[in-house]
Amino acid sequence: MGATGDVGKAIALALAATGRPLALVGRDATRLDAVAAACRAARGGGDGAARGGGDGAARGAATDGGATDAASSTALVATVVADLRDPAAPLAAVEAARAAVGPIDVLVNAAGIFGPLAPLAEADPEAWAQTLQVNALAPYRFARALVPDMVHRRHGRVINVSSLAALSVPTALNSAYATSKVALNAWTSVLALELAGTGVTANAIHPGDLKSRMWEEIRAAAEPPSGIRVTPDVTSTSGVTRMPDGGGVAADGYAAWARAVGDTGGDDPAAAGRFVARLVDDPGGPTGQLFLLGAQAQDFASSTSFCLTPTVIAG
Numbered sequence: 565m566g567a568t569g570d571v572g573k574a575i576a577l578a579l580a581a582t583g584r585p586l587a588l589v590g591r592d593a594t595r596l597d598a599v600a601a602a603c604r605a606a607r608g609g610g611d612g613a614a615r616g617g618g619d620g621a622a623r624g625a626a627t628d629g630g631a632t633d634a635a636s637s638t639a640l641v642a643t644v645v646a647d648l649r650d651p652a653a654p655l656a657a658v659e660a661a662r663a664a665v666g667p668i669d670v671l672v673n674a675a676g677i678f679g680p681l682a683p684l685a686e687a688d689p690e691a692w693a694q695t696l697q698v699n700a701l702a703p704y705r706f707a708r709a710l711v712p713d714m715v716h717r718r719h720g721r722v723i724n725v726s727s728l729a730a731l732s733v734p735t736a737l738n739s740a741y742a743t744s745k746v747a748l749n750a751w752t753s754v755l756a757l758e759l760a761g762t763g764v765t766a767n768a769i770h771p772g773d774l775k776s777r778m779w780e781e782i783r784a785a786a787e788p789p790s791g792i793r794v795t796p797d798v799t800s801t802s803g804v805t806r807m808p809d810g811g812g813v814a815a816d817g818y819a820a821w822a823r824a825v826g827d828t829g830g831d832d833p834a835a836a837g838r839f840v841a842r843l844v845d846d847p848g849g850p851t852g853q854l855f856l857l858g859a860q861a862q863d864f865a866s867s868t869s870f871c872l873t874p875t876v877i878a879g
Contacts, residue, residue, distance in 0.1 A: 772858020
């Protein structure tokens with residue numbers, strides 16, 4: 565899920581290049597169709613396509629090969645539109661994905677929003693809760709729906725996209741996002757223990773500091789227009805709400821981070837895609853790991869996050 569974000573798209577493209585059937589889940593149908601087209605191109609084109617709705621009913625879509633029955637397993641790249649802020653969306657999306665591509669043995673939870681960049685007492689409660697819903701609870705619901713079948717087939721991979729926010733020294737203003745990623749790491753580590761010996765693994769990755777849509781919204785939230793008091797906006801794509809005036813030192817830190825990523829261009833999301841493709845194809849398969857990619861990864865090599873073992877990935 566999260567196929568329309570920078571990391572999700574990079575992972576989808578890397579997996580498409582391996583020839584795997586894909587069910588792409590995202591909120592924006594237009595962006596999702598564009599990613600699906602890029603995935604079909606990455607695998608040489610000419611394959612089937614299917615579209616699933618958030619209600620779980622998959623429907624066929626015309627492709628260059630003609631109409632494809634979404635209930636068949638011949639749709640190599642399927643799309644499922646789902647708003648993960650809705651607690652019912654993950655299960656509906658799983659049902660649509662299975663109808664389109666058949667049994668699923670790899671789950672990549674890449675969807676994420678940053679949420680309110682504001683003091684906890686001033687953050688919008690709905691936006692705060694939505695951050696946990698999208699970043700921690702929706703991935704849990706996807707895993708809960710898919711893992712039993714993986715165990716039955718004695719093969720599967722659960723890969724959660726995490727963040728250094730779960731390892732860093734806590735900073736003011738991002739209580740929602742940091743809490744969501746700590747929670748994600750926690751249940752990933754527990755799941756890895758529960759799946760020991762089943763052939764199914766559970767890991768998390770930090771893809772690096774990316775110049776992404778989320779980066780753009782964090783930058784805007786940390787640097788509001790001078791003299792203008794802004795109010796929370798829970799409709800933003802990445803879920804970032806602008807902080808009130810007077811954010812102080814913590815806001816300056818986020819603004820400095822945003823400028824640094826902007827100046828350097830950030831880490832390459834394609835590196836995360838390549839790594840996930842290798843992780844999926846590893847026959848032994850490590851489990852219970854938090855793989856750290858990007859320029860800052862080495863700084864957190866000795867950190868711990870709820871029993872996930874940090875492993876720095878170079879290159």
